[in-house]
Amino acid sequence: MAYDNTCKYLAETYAPNFVRWLLGISSTNVSVLKTEIIPEPIRADALILLQVDNRILHLEFQTLPYSKPPIPYRMLNYWTILHGLYWCEIEQVVIYLKETTSELVFQERFTYQNTRHSFRVIRMWEEESTPFFNDPVLLPLATLTRSDNPRELLEQVAQQIAILEEPAQQRNISAAAEILAGLRFDKNLIRLLLREELMQESVIYQDILQKGLTQGLTQGLTQGLTQGLTQGQQQGEANTIIRILTRRFGELTPDITDKIRSLSIPQLENLTDAQFDFDSVGDLLSWLES
Structure with missing residues (x-):
């Protein structure tokens, strides 16, 4: 999310x-x-x-x-x-x-x-990268475009972000690029090429924090970006599925929400698909117990 x-x-x-x-x-x-x-x-x-x-x-x-x-x-x-x-x-x-x-x-x-x-x-992944370099706002999306040399593409994005003159825009675009690049690149390479401190200061990062999606990301910025992003993604997906299930079946008990928050990312993804087959909270409990 x-x-x-x-x-x-x-x-x-x-x-x-x-x-x-x-x-x-x-x-x-x-x-x-x-x-x-x-x-x-x-x-x-x-x-x-x-x-x-x-x-x-x-x-x-x-x-x-x-x-x-x-x-x-x-x-x-x-x-x-x-x-x-x-x-x-x-x-x-x-x-x-x-x-x-x-x-x-x-x-x-x-x-x-x-x-x-x-x-x-x-x-x-089918889009040419050149048009995305013509507008600084689209640089984060450039990380996902077609390229014969993806690492070189990420380096070019990092270079373009580095020369942005407006500090607030630079922080926000850098943060967005780090997040979206995570769909394609190894986290260590992202940390190597993009400036981590810009992400911490960005409006995007603060906005995600307020939505409760990146408690793990906050820890990760001090313990390692990779671990933090993983934890942040897990908590974000858990919060999302809890919100969906609450809309369908009403307020869930703390015991149920705790079990959902303890699931791994693959388990949460399975639950996201499985919940469409649930007719009641009982079906949800049976799934969690199995």
Whole structure:
């Protein structure tokens, strides 16, 4: 979730830059719409809505393509809700961050009986890196683009960040680059090439801390970035699945939440998939006990 939240922060903080990248237009009349207009439980934490004049840019950053309901149906559902509220053009873009061979990342439309709904899909590992170097805001995403020499790519990103003149922007872009690079690069290499102290001072880092996603990351900055990121990811995923289960079944007992927080990252990922088959808290307990 830290990866999706990082992209959400970048897109909302530097909205005109993302509009220029994805729509090819330069506009200062860009506003961020509240995602609460999308009713639960369909709304995703990584949902981003940017309004440009009389047009909406709907972005979804996805680390993995697995979703229930499936992403094509979600995009149709979002479009229907947004169009009913605003009656304007809606450009929908799903951006997959982590390379995968899953056929799901190639789905660009929802099709059922007489219903057809299309949306754009960007697979970051297929994108040329050069356009992302033309805008400092997009440098974190450059770490995920196509390259015959990934290490050289990360070095180039680090060099471009190092010459940014505005301190606050440099800290934030550096932090975002460190987080997103974790989807592709070894943590030790990231620490070697990117300045760790910039990450600690960044708004992104502080924002993730406030959301309770990186208690482990805080420890990791003093004990080792790798350990911290792992712990932070584990706690973030545990908090997310607890929030989802609470919405479905009501307040969970402390004993249940403690068991969930003790799960490893692979176990949490399995629980994320398994919970769609649960009909009650009893099913959840049976799964935890097994």
